[in-house]
Amino acid sequence: MSEHVMEAQNIKMYFGGVHAVDDISVYVDKNEILGIIGPNGSGKTTLVNVLTGIYTPTEGKCLFNGQDITGKKLQNMTGLGIARTFQNLRIFKALTVMDNILVGQHLTISNSPWDILFHGKHYRETERKARERAMEALELVGLEKNADDFAGAIPYGAQKRLELARALVMDPRLLMLDEPTAGLNGVESEELMMLVKEIQQRNQISIILIEHNMKLMMKLSDRVLVMDAGREIALGVPAEIQSNPVVIKAYLGEG
Amino acid sequence: MEQIKKLFSAKYKRFWLALMFVCLIAAPFVTSNLQKRVMTTIFIYCLLSMGNMLISGHAGMLNMGQAAFYGVGAYIAAIMQLNYGVPFILCFIVAGLGAGLCGFLVSIPCLRLDTDFLSLITTAFSYIFLAIVRNWMSVTRGPMGLTAIPPIELFGYKFSGATSIYFLLLGIVVVCYILMNNIVNSRIGRAIQATRDDSIGAQSVGVKADLYKVLAFVIGTTLAGFAGALYASYIGYISPNNFVYDTSLTIMQMCIIGGLGSMPGSIIGAAFFVVMPELIRPLAVYRVGVGGIIMIAFMLFRPQGILGSRAFACSTGIQEKLKQKHMEWKMRKQRAERAGEGVR
Amino acid sequence: MNTELNYFLQTTSNGISLGSMYSMIAVGYSMVYSLLYQVNFAHGDLYVFGTFIAFSFISMALPLPVAILAAGLLTALIGMTIERTVYRPVRYANRIVPMISALGAALVLRTAAQIIWGPEAIAFPQFLPGGSFNLGGFTLFHKNIIVLLFATALVVGLTWIMNHTKFGRATQCIVENMEAAQLMGIPLNKIIPLVYGLGGFFGVIGGIMYSGYYGVISIDMGIWGTVKAWAAAMLGGVGNFYGAFLGGLILGVSETFAGAYISSAAKEALGYIVIVLVLVFRPNGLLGKKKVVKV
Numbered sequence: 001m002s003e004h005v006m007e008a009q010n011i012k013m014y015f016g017g018v019h020a021v022d023d024i025s026v027y028v029d030k031n032e033i034l035g036i037i038g039p040n041g042s043g044k045t046t047l048v049n050v051l052t053g054i055y056t057p058t059e060g061k062c063l064f065n066g067q068d069i070t071g072k073k074l075q076n077m078t079g080l081g082i083a084r085t086f087q088n089l090r091i092f093k094a095l096t097v098m099d100n101i102l103v104g105q106h107l108t109i110s111n112s113p114w115d116i117l118f119h120g121k122h123y124r125e126t127e128r129k130a131r132e133r134a135m136e137a138l139e140l141v142g143l144e145k146n147a148d149d150f151a152g153a154i155p156y157g158a159q160k161r162l163e164l165a166r167a168l169v170m171d172p173r174l175l176m177l178d179e180p181t182a183g184l185n186g187v188e189s190e191e192l193m194m195l196v197k198e199i200q201q202r203n204q205i206s207i208i209l210i211e212h213n214m215k216l217m218m219k220l221s222d223r224v225l226v227m228d229a230g231r232e233i234a235l236g237v238p239a240e241i242q243s244n245p246v247v248i249k250a251y252l253g254e255g
Numbered sequence: 256m257e258q259i260k261k262l263f264s265a266k267y268k269r270f271w272l273a274l275m276f277v278c279l280i281a282a283p284f285v286t287s288n289l290q291k292r293v294m295t296t297i298f299i300y301c302l303l304s305m306g307n308m309l310i311s312g313h314a315g316m317l318n319m320g321q322a323a324f325y326g327v328g329a330y331i332a333a334i335m336q337l338n339y340g341v342p343f344i345l346c347f348i349v350a351g352l353g354a355g356l357c358g359f360l361v362s363i364p365c366l367r368l369d370t371d372f373l374s375l376i377t378t379a380f381s382y383i384f385l386a387i388v389r390n391w392m393s394v395t396r397g398p399m400g401l402t403a404i405p406p407i408e409l410f411g412y413k414f415s416g417a418t419s420i421y422f423l424l425l426g427i428v429v430v431c432y433i434l435m436n437n438i439v440n441s442r443i444g445r446a447i448q449a450t451r452d453d454s455i456g457a458q459s460v461g462v463k464a465d466l467y468k469v470l471a472f473v474i475g476t477t478l479a480g481f482a483g484a485l486y487a488s489y490i491g492y493i494s495p496n497n498f499v500y501d502t503s504l505t506i507m508q509m510c511i512i513g514g515l516g517s518m519p520g521s522i523i524g525a526a527f528f529v530v531m532p533e534l535i536r537p538l539a540v541y542r543v544g545v546g547g548i549i550m551i552a553f554m555l556f557r558p559q560g561i562l563g564s565r566a567f568a569c570s571t572g573i574q575e576k577l578k579q580k581h582m583e584w585k586m587r588k589q590r591a592e593r594a595g596e597g598v599r
Numbered sequence: 600m601n602t603e604l605n606y607f608l609q610t611t612s613n614g615i616s617l618g619s620m621y622s623m624i625a626v627g628y629s630m631v632y633s634l635l636y637q638v639n640f641a642h643g644d645l646y647v648f649g650t651f652i653a654f655s656f657i658s659m660a661l662p663l664p665v666a667i668l669a670a671g672l673l674t675a676l677i678g679m680t681i682e683r684t685v686y687r688p689v690r691y692a693n694r695i696v697p698m699i700s701a702l703g704a705a706l707v708l709r710t711a712a713q714i715i716w717g718p719e720a721i722a723f724p725q726f727l728p729g730g731s732f733n734l735g736g737f738t739l740f741h742k743n744i745i746v747l748l749f750a751t752a753l754v755v756g757l758t759w760i761m762n763h764t765k766f767g768r769a770t771q772c773i774v775e776n777m778e779a780a781q782l783m784g785i786p787l788n789k790i791i792p793l794v795y796g797l798g799g800f801f802g803v804i805g806g807i808m809y810s811g812y813y814g815v816i817s818i819d820m821g822i823w824g825t826v827k828a829w830a831a832a833m834l835g836g837v838g839n840f841y842g843a844f845l846g847g848l849i850l851g852v853s854e855t856f857a858g859a860y861i862s863s864a865a866k867e868a869l870g871y872i873v874i875v876l877v878l879v880f881r882p883n884g885l886l887g888k889k890k891v892v893k894v
Contacts, residue, residue, distance in 0.1 A: 078461030090456030390864025547706025
């Protein structure tokens with residue numbers, strides 16, 4: 001058995017007559033960044049949603065470290081070591097920035113019901129550790145000063161970084177980022193992506209990255225999957241993709 | 256103004272808590288029996304609104320049937336005592352569990368539903384409960400209600416005087432408040448609130464959203480059951496009229512005026528809604544309407560309630576709009592000034 | 600004709616009448632609800648207030664159609680005033696906020712009604728014609744038919760308005776996407792009050808029918824009406840007038856049957872049990888569209 005971190009085998013996702021994802025096979029290796037690009041509506045997000053269990057694929061199999069995870073629910077993915085961010089931000093707006101990160105550590109904080117009701121010594125200990133860890137994560141993304149602000153009240157770019165920190169604090173082995181730089185300006189997205197790269201190299205994790213910014217994508221990714229209308233039109237290292245006539249045609253039109 | 260704000264900052268929190276506690280301990284020795292009864296009523300409503308706060312405020316499921324769960328607890332406790340002579344402490348526990356079980360059953364269909372449908376289901380439960388107690392004559396004696404429920408007796412001590420009941424309920428409320436606050440500020444409480452803010456986001460960090468919704472519902476309704484058992488033995492008489500839909504709405508209002516998502520808010524809200532009608536009693540027939548106007552005023556000028564967080568109200572209500580208008584006006588003025596300077 | 604069947608038919612016709620009246624109240628509710636997705640706690644008290652106004656007009660010996668129309672218009676006006684003062688300032692706030700301010704408005708209306716007309720139930724003139732057809736032992740009262748016809752006409756008429764007039768299409772735009780509608784130049788602040796007014800107007804017609812049918816009116820009917828209208832509208836599916844009509848009928852018929860065949864206790868409870876069951880199996884109501892959650 002080959003040791004791909006995640007492998008998707010012939011994934012098909014149909015919504016009625018709409019073939020959102022049509023027969024995609026792709027894998028990610030350890031320490032690898034896999035980029036997914038494609039025009040809007042080409043099924044990138046749907047593919048990630050299938051991989052993280054939000055949708056159950058119509059056909060096909062998802063393997064994580066060789067284990068079949070097809071049809072597993074989103075809430076059970078974290079335990080396996082899969083974390084993700086969302087295209088349209090799913091942070092907890094009425095919680096503080098700190099609490100957002102603490103929720104991210106939901107599975108690592110272990111308290112008995114007794115601890116939770118009476119806030120015993122063990123509770124205080126775990127809580128202190130969790131807060132320290134959260135603070136580290138916030139420092140990493142540069143949000144330490146905002147720890148007590150409401151997540152809904154900080155700027156959009158900061159919210160994006162918060163969601164990233166929330167995913168990181170779960171210690172994932174595979175991170176899926178769905179358009180992490182959407183809505184950010186050039187400098188901000190550059191910074192964020194450099195941060196992602198740095199984290200990836202330090203923590204030795206794999207990343208699946210959906211991104212529109214071609215320049216960043218080509219710089220960061222080890223391999224790139226190009227999708228159009230739910231199908232794979234190219235898969236390879238950035239240099240190959242950039243010179244692939246099919247991709248150029250899809251992106252630059254028939255001319 | 257700044258100094259006043261400073262007085263209420265976290266630094267002085269312990270002082271205020273201690274002061275409040277002293278006042279609460281001293282209160283029964285300087286107040287009349289009527290005032291003591293009002294305070295005791297507040298305590299019972301505190302339990303109800305704390306429970307509802309967890310469900311509606313922290314879990315974000317607008318529960319419009321809290322009075323029915325309250326009623327379930329009251330009837331269970333009353334019937335057990337009257338028909339089978341079970342000691343109070345046992346009735347108290349069973350009443351809580353019974354209401355919690357009802358809460359569990361009601362919350363199951365709610366998992367699939369949107370907010371409004373959920374409110375409707377709890378409303379429906381409220382009316383179904385009323386229909387049952389009004390008509391199941393042999394057990395609940397229908398609209399006549401159950402009378403002569405014995406006063407609370409714990410370990411051989413009868414809580415019959417106003418002062419003793421006051422202290423008993425104060426104790427229970429304080430304990431419940433601490434426990435609820437601990438739950439809210441723990442892994443569980445955070446998971447519940449995260450589920451409210453974004454269910455899918457919560458699931459993506461491994462929170463079992465459905466489990467926490469049900470859990471919040473069960474805890475909240477269990478508290479209502481406890482309150483019911485206490486109320487039945489405290490007043491000694493219960494009838495369906497105590498648990499009508501209007502009571503549910505009042506409890507909901509307590510939570511909203513107190514500030515959704517704030518445990519202390521539920522206490523303030525309960526106190527506000529028990530004391531306010533007493534204070535404006537001289538207004539007689541206008542009372543309900545004045546209450547309505549107060550509610551409207553709150554929603555227009557402080558939609559997050561007394562202690563709620565701005566973020567939860569997510570308001571672009573009148574205040575925000577005024578602020579925005581003011582900012583626009585300021586900017587226009589600045590621009591005009593700058594333009595004026597340019598000319599010069 | 601045997602008595603069993605006769606009883607069944609009688610119950611059916613009574614149930615349909617009750618259901619028709621529920622649906623008339625629910626249609627107005629559904630209109631407002633679909634617009635802003637806001638549980639409108641003031642609806643019941645608003646239409647009861649309007650029905651009281653109609654009662655006063657009828658007592659003043661105004662001709663019946665004039666009285667109904669005048670009461671309807673006055674209520675529409677009150678509805679629009681409430682929209683302006685209580686809902687509009689909080690229109691974009693968290694959905695709980697307008698819900699509670701509506702509840703406040705309901706309390707104010709209830710108090711006003713209590714001050715003007717007193718807290719007791721009052722006998723309402725039974726203006727619906729009392730005649731009946733005899734269909735082989737089974738008596739079909741004229742008023743049963745009239746109520747049903749009225750409700751049907753109302754729903755069909757409203758649906759027509761929604762689909763064929765400029766006002767209706769503007770409303771549908773707002774339902775679909777308020778921001779976009781505003782950008783397209785649809786005057787929100789004209790359309791929304793109008794919808795509230797219309798909702799109140801049709802609510803009053805339902806209320807007058809109800810009071811005329813059963814010959815009673817009281818301020819307690821407010822919260823009761825809100826819940827029934829809410830339930831019927833949700834049961835049928837939000838924003839669909841046929842849905843509200845269907846929901847009202849189901850509610851009325853099931854209640855009447857439970858009352859006739861089981862017990863009066865069942866009458867109160869069964870309607871709600873039906874709602875719970877329907878919502879468990881069809882979470883968006885019978886005719887409601889499934890909302891697609893985009894992840």
